[in-house]
Amino acid sequence: MxxxxxxxxxxxxxxxxxxxxxxxxxxxxxxxxxxxxxxxxxxxxxxxxxxxxxxxxxxxxxxxxxxxxxxxxxxxxxHSKVGSRSLSGIFQWENHNQGTKLLLSAALFVAVIAPMFGGNYALTVGITAFIYVLLGLGLNIVVGLAGLLDLGFVAFYAVGAYSYALGAEHLGIGFWGAIPFAAGLAAFLGCLLAFPVLRMHGDYLAIVTLGFGEIIRLILNNWLEFTGGPNGIKAPYPSLFGLEFTRSARIEDGTTFHEFLGIEYSSDYRYMFIYATLLLVVACTIFAVSKLKNMSIGRAWEALREDEIACRSLGINHVTVKLSAFAMGASIAGVAGVFFAAYQGFINPTSFSFFESALILAIVVLGGLGSIPGVIMAAIVLTVLPELLRQFAEYRILIFGISMVVMMIWKPRGMMANVRGRLKVKPIRQSAKT
Amino acid sequence: MALLEFRNVCASYGPIAALNDVSIVVETGEIVTLVGANGAGKSTLLMTIFGAPPCSGGKIYFEGQDISTLQTHEVSRLGIAQVPEGRRVFQSMTVEENLYMGTTPIGDRYLKEDLEKVYSLFPRLRDRRLQRSGTMSGGEQQMLAIGRALMMRPKLLLLDEPSLGLAPLIVNQIFSTIKDISKTGTTVFLVEQNANQALKIAHRGYVLVNGRIQLSGTGKELLGNADVRKAYLGE
Structure with missing residues (x-):
């Protein structure tokens, strides 16, 4: 050109x-x-x-x-070595997303330094945005990569949040224990949902998953003795190596974070802690998901989205592939739920309505199905923008609707369309060169 | 021992019987073709190998092993590759990625070697190796579908209507390639409506009518058979 x-x-x-x-x-x-x-x-x-x-x-x-x-x-x-990832050493990715990498590192930089300037409020907005980034990345595996339309994704988010709150109350699980616990429990529920929907596609799948999301919400709402029903349940504040982020220690002989460091108490520390941990988790998730996408399981997800019959004729076990997609997506949502509960300190079923599912789906679709940077961007835009424009909260849904329509007309593949890396086998000639 | 044997196979879609007491034998190294009209049950017969629909009666043996109760992916792991009807390539993946997907049952140990083989069989695919397969012509996609199936080094290659919707020139090319594939030692079981072409390259053939085997014989015999010529070759 x-x-x-x-x-x-x-x-x-x-x-x-x-x-x-x-x-x-x-x-x-x-x-x-x-x-x-x-x-x-x-x-x-x-x-x-x-x-x-x-x-x-x-x-x-x-x-x-x-x-x-x-x-x-x-x-x-x-052969350029830049950004090449190997798949059993034979394959090489042709497009090395340097632009995306640059953007991601810039975003990371901003994310790290932003809380130093923003204060408490900016931290809470950041935490919300990151929680949605996690949810978006999770749903992106199910909808974007494996092509399974899931309208009840919020169920796994709720399971994560409640497993933290209830785990702390009944099993004595702390914040750190709750992360793997919630991920595991949500993954298990993901598999449970995946079994009945193995043979469903499109509309039918959407209806069943929608129902699943509502079932989970209704259970949480009506099982008064266990979940507290509509009254909700208190989620404990997180702790770091046994140090609590409260004004005074709740357990006997306990030390709080500010006492340990000998500084003034401030509620900011708790938010900072959650923010920092969340940032770490988000970074790990982005890394893991982008790796998975290029691994053979990721190929299988995409192949399944393209043509299930062809997949099965090629010896791909569609059961494990679908289960793994649901389980992976769900476990990420479960982790997001733990952070939500830890940050809110209190949860009740109204936080897990169908609207949340729709919002997460909007993040994935607006961002670009299958595109990791797109989903991150959409999650941040859709959570930060309403905060910046709090005065217009009532127009939010209207704006969503308009932007959806506009996007679908002009950018049907999302803000940042998923650029599929082209896998290319290294020529034999070159590998034999001395 | 036959490589593939259908022994009195019956299959049905709900109450509708699709196959009735079908027995077919495919020996190692042969090209066997199954011809028949629309709705005779040809594709159903191929699909029963993969258990969809399952046989409601009779058994299917592959190398002496009963495969009629296996799952689809387990069957393909035994060394049976299928080129599905209507090609079904992964549209948004490149040619090479499609071929890579074909290695799923055996892993990518032989990847480079086998890619070379497929490319020498279909030089067109080499030119297009980084092209998204959905943007290729029907003939090229058919080549890709066959190449993808070959990537799993199958003992038995099943082809379902490879000539479907292709130009006559390309059809000739595909059939001559099928012959070449057979020469390399892969057994071929070909299901076709294009009886003339299929019977020309086949060692043996079967004629399926309304879910029953009506006739069988060598390719030449069937081509010479007056009934076959009348029913399928328009004479």
Whole structure:
């Protein structure tokens, strides 16, 4: 592509992004509530859209540089080692997502330093966003990769949250114990759900999973003696090596975090702790999911999404493949649930309504089915944006609807479409070279 | 011992009988073809090997082992590869990824070697190895489906209507390739509506009518049979 063409392309893409964001986000950004009056400022809408357009062009720039690099490497007849992942050492991924990697590391950097400036409120927003990132990544395995439409995903989230709260009450499981416990329990329930739906596709699958989500919620709501029903249940605050994040120790002879360090008590420490742990878990999950995607189980998930009959004729056991997708997705949601309970300190069934499932599905679809960076971005946008625009909370669903429609028309594959890495076998000639 | 043997197999979809007392023998190294009209039960017969639908009567033996109760993926692990009707390649995966998926039952030990074999059998696939398979022509997808099945080094290759919806020139090419595959030692069981072409390359053939075997014989015999010529070759 000549540089002139490239420039035109940049301008075209920049303008498209500008207009798209102006239409979708403009009304949100322009109106501002002051006292009891709403004031409109087209300038604010303009600025937001411009910023997004510039961001789009920067991303394009990064991408095109990546492609140029690849071309050069090819020209030398060598294999680039950059970002290559091996699948039993024979395969090599052709596209090394350097742009995505750059974006991810930038996002990580922002995520690490952000709490230093934002204070308590920013931390809580960050925690919510990360919880949805986890949920999005989990559902992305089920819906995006394996192609199984799950409308009851919130059930596993609820199981995670309740297994922490109830585990602490009845089994004495602490925060750290609850993470593997919730993951395991949710995975088990995922398998339980997967068995009856093994032979279902599309609409039928969606209906059954929707029912499953409601069943879990209704059980939580009606089993008063065990779950506390609509009154909810208290979830203990997390602890670090036995140090509690409360003002005074709840157990006898216990030490609290601030006493141990000899600093003033602040409720921020608890949020900081949850934020930091969550960040770690999110990073691990992103790493694990992107690895899984390229491993043979990930291929099998995608193959199953494409054509189940062909899969079975090739000796792929569709039962284990589907079960593993449901179990993996569910366990991630279970972990997200633990963090939700630990952060809220109190949970009740209203947090796990169908709307949550729909929101998580929206994250996956808007982000781009199967695309990890897309899902992360959508999760952050869909949780942070409503916080930034608290004054317009009642328009939130409206905005969701409009942006969904607009996205499906102009970007049907999501904000960042899943770019499938192309697996390529290294030529025999080169491996034999001395 | 026959490589594949159907012994008095019956199968039905609910109350509707699809196969009735079918017995077929495929010996090692042969090309055996099964011809018949639409709805005669040809595809059903192939699918019963994989247990979908299961045989309601009779048994299917592969190398002397009863396979009629095995799960689909277990059957393919025994060394039976199927080229499904309508090709069914993984559309958004590249040619090479599709071929890689074919190695599932045996692992990727022979991957490079077998890729070379498939590429020399179908040079077109080599040119398109990094192309998404959904963007290829029907003939190329059929080649890919056959190549994918060969990647598991099958003892027995099952082909369900490989000529479906392809141009005559490509059909000729596919059939001559099937002959080549057979020469390398793979046994081929071919189900076709294109009776003329199929019987030409087959050692032996069976004619299926309404779920029953009506006729059997060598390819030449069947081609010369007046009834067959009348019913399937339009004479």
């Amino acid at each position: 000549s540089s002139r063409n490239q420039l035109m392309d940049y301008i075209k893409q920049g303008l498209t992004t500008f207009f798209l964001s102006f239409i979708t986000l403009g009304p949100l950004a322009a109106w501002q509530l002051q006292g009891y009056e709403v004031s409109g400022s087209i300038l604010r809408a303009f600025r937001v859209s411009l910023a997004l357009a510039v961001l789009r062009v920067i991303i394009m720039g990064i991408n095109s540089r990546r492609q140029n690099n690849k071309r050069e490497v090819k020209g030398l007849g060598l």
